[in-house]
Amino acid sequence: MNKISSAIQVIPVEHYLYISLAMFAIGFMGVLFRRNTIIIMMCIELMLTAVNLLLTAFSAYHSDSAGQVFVFFIMLVAAAEVAVGLSILVMMKRKVDSVDIDVLTRLKG
DSSP states (O other), X not given: OXXXXXXXXXXXXXXXXXXXXXXXXHHHHXXXXXXXXXXXXXXXXXXXXXXXXXXXXXXXXXXOSHHHHHHHHHHHHHHHHHHHHHHHHHHHHHHHSOOBGGGGGGGOO
């Protein structure tokens, strides 16, 4: 663990912050502006990955493993989100024959 921490600390923490910010912004814009459910789920995963990168970098810089424990739980939440999201997509495809978000209003009733 110490070799990994020292390897991560070679790169300044600002670089991790900029990359994480760019990844989160791309994911956020994707969630706001895209209408395809699969792409929205991919953008949510991109935002969670950005948070994971930042938590891992800060954890390595402070030599504290608490951030890496949070990363583990975020990965569990992401896996559960994928399982639930894919089941919703299968239901949408069967009922409406589309995975477009705008078509979700037809699922009422």
